[in-house]
Amino acid sequence: MEPREFFIEDRLERFRLKAFCNLGESGLSHFLLEEVMDMGQISWKDLAKIPMNDSPNQGSLELRQAIADLYPGVSAEQVLVTTGTGEALYLTFHIAVPQKAKVALIWPAFQALYEIPKMLGAETIKVPHDRAFLASTWKAVDADLYIINHPHNPTGKTFSDSEWNALIAHFKEQKKTVLFDEHYRFLPGVGSLGRTGVDPKHSFYGTGSFTKCFGVTGLRVGWLVAEESFLKRARSFKDYLTHTVSPISERIALSLLQSKESFLPKIQARVRKNIQSFDSHWKDLPHTKSFTAPQGGLVGWLELESGISSEVYADRLFEKTGVFVLPGINFEEEGYLRIGFGEREDRMIEGLSRWRECTDLI
Template sequence: MEPREFFIEDRLERFRLKAFCNLGESGLGFFRLEEVLGMAGISVSDLLDLPMNDAPNQGSLELRSAIAKLYPGVSPEQVLVTTGTGEALYLAFHMMVKPKTKVALIWPAFQALYEIPKMLGAEIIPVPQEKAFLASTWKEIDANLYILNHPHNPTGKTFPDAEWENLLSWFREKKKLVLFDEHYRFLPGEGSLGKTGVDPNHSFFGTGSFTKCFGVTGLRVGWLVAEESFVQRARSFKDYLTHTVSPISEKIALGLLENKESFLPGIQTRVRNNIAKFTSLWRKLPHTKDFTVPQGGLVGWLMLEPGISSEAYADRLFEKTGVFVLPGSNFEEEGFLRIGFGETEERMAEGLKRWSECTDLI
């Protein structure tokens, strides 16, 4: 059995490199290699001196140590470096999910979070985002695996602190298996690093990366955090896939994590300014009905007026203005657009101006 077409990625492949204003992607607009090396505190000569052998299969100890520091009580032995979070999720699901496994997750969802479990025979339990950020909602769900994508893609919603602690306490009490997909921890609504639920000692496993938040998706570095025996099984499975991450990617990834305090505040300010700009202007955008301000991450969920095809709207918008957005149909949820806030502030402002002035979108 194989997964269905990856709706989101197919559309991104067609439009992201052609757009004047890219509001369709879920990552920060890319930095050039020269800029990235400066952010990481790495010189070209450092790379020229790098041995081009395989990196350790689990990831270098230095990089795993830097990742482990992002999580209270986690050791480097509980970290597996992967080729992006896509590989981390693929590995985790193949070891967690069997036929008829009940998997509960916030809906709508990033397709990989449910498509791979479905391929493996899981029963998917969608938890509507309107009530998914209340602990009481999850306490009524009987599942074998709970997936919490937080901050949430595509809505940008997060759990209030009290609800979060209540839910974690319940998961611990009931000894639930939980996977926290925390790709946007580096972009909380406020502060420098968002909350985490990852705790391998209680079967609270996690996947993550910094690449979308730092504007370096091309590095393809992610990770899986779990208890040690699970990590070792995943490492062995990984040998059949990518085997190792490039030593160049590992070197730059380590530098970025070690130096993030020097550049991350600027990125966070840019994203928050873009969200504020969009929040102040979205009512001027034709045929839009509602917008919930993102509380974390890089994306938000814009509701269209009833009866409008999100794909037709997105296609027309790109054709008329060069502004690229992602239709809700790509998340199997019609009537919405996912908006990304990773553009430069200048392009964001110009893109919104063009969009607001376009009167013939339907």
């Protein structure tokens, strides 16, 4: 079975590189290679010494250890380096989702989280975001695999401490298999690193990356965390896909993880400032109804006035102002816009000004 068109990625491909103000992407606006090298404290001489053979299929030991260090109790042998989080998800679902399985996830969702299980013959159980961050909601859901995407894309919601603890306790008690998709751990609402539910000994798998949070999506580095037996199957499956990640990408990724404390606070401050700016001005934007500032991550969910096509609104906004936003219909939920907060601060301010003054969108 073939998956449907990837609505989100198709629109991003058409607009993201042309936009004056890019509020449609879910990652931080990109840095230049020389800026990235400075962030990772890498010299050109360091790169010149990289052997251009294949990296180990599972990923270099040093990089896997740096990733394992992000998770309590996880070892390097429980980490598989992948070509972006997309490959990690693809591998996980092909191994963990048999035909006719039930997969529960927070709705709306990033399309890959439900489209791949659907392609594999699974039934998806959509848990609405307005109830999904209460542990009691999940106690009433019967599934073979639970997907917990937090901070959530597209709403920016996450769990309170008490609800989180209750949720983890429930999953452990009931011996549930859970995939924690934690792409935005590096951008929590407060603090330096967000919570994780990943715990291989309880079949709590994890997928993640730093590339969106660090402004280096072009590195295409992600990972899967799981117990060794599951990871062995995923590693073998990976031989049929990308096989290995570029040794250049792995070397830069390692340095960025090792140096993150030196640059991540500035990124976090920038994102939080953009969120605060948007939260202060969204009521002045034409035909908008409600917005709740995200509790973590890089994206938020802006509600439009009733009856407005999100795609028409987004198209006209881009045509008239150069401001790119992602229509909710790309998440199969009408009446909303997903707003990304990774743009440069000066462009964010100018983009909001243009948007506010554009009163003929409808």
